[in-house]
Amino acid sequence: MAQFDEAAVRLRLTTDLQQVERDIYARTHGEQAISPSEGIDGTGVTSEQSDEGTALTEYERNQAMLDNDRALESQIRAAIERLDTGKYGICERCGKEISARRLEALPYVTLCLDDQELVERGGA
Ligand SMILES: [Zn+2]
Known part of the structure; x- marks a missing residue:
């Protein structure tokens, strides 16, 4: 669900x-x-x-x-x-569900918080 x-x-x-x-x-x-x-x-x-x-x-x-x-x-x-x-709501990198709170704040986001942080650190 x-x-x-x-x-x-x-x-x-x-x-x-x-x-x-x-x-x-x-x-x-x-x-x-x-x-x-x-x-x-x-x-x-x-x-x-x-x-x-x-x-x-x-x-x-x-x-x-x-x-x-x-x-x-x-x-x-x-x-x-x-x-x-x-x-929608599925992380493009790891395939896990992005948290509802994160989607609420950032409705166009494509990555979960963990992957977003990895990408921002340049560790992709
Ligand atoms: Zn992810």
Whole structure:
């Protein structure tokens, strides 16, 4: 028996996927819907005026967030696929069940805590 509520997980994953897709759409269509406003004084600081060397330009920052969003999108899609194929919640390295608490915190995770630590230490 699975250690998680499949319906709840599926709902969470599809909701997250829709959110990240909206995010990607907004960024690739030049909308500033999710743009952080810190450091901008309302006059719209351009890349020429910003502090070169320390601050990323708006474009670079947007691209970086877009990269993050796309990585997240593929993780969510992979998680949904694992749910569809009955492999969700199973560690990709050792084949054991990933703890419910870990899945709750990190719904797209593919490794159990032990293997995650091994990978992060570079001992793969
Ligand atoms: Zn494992």
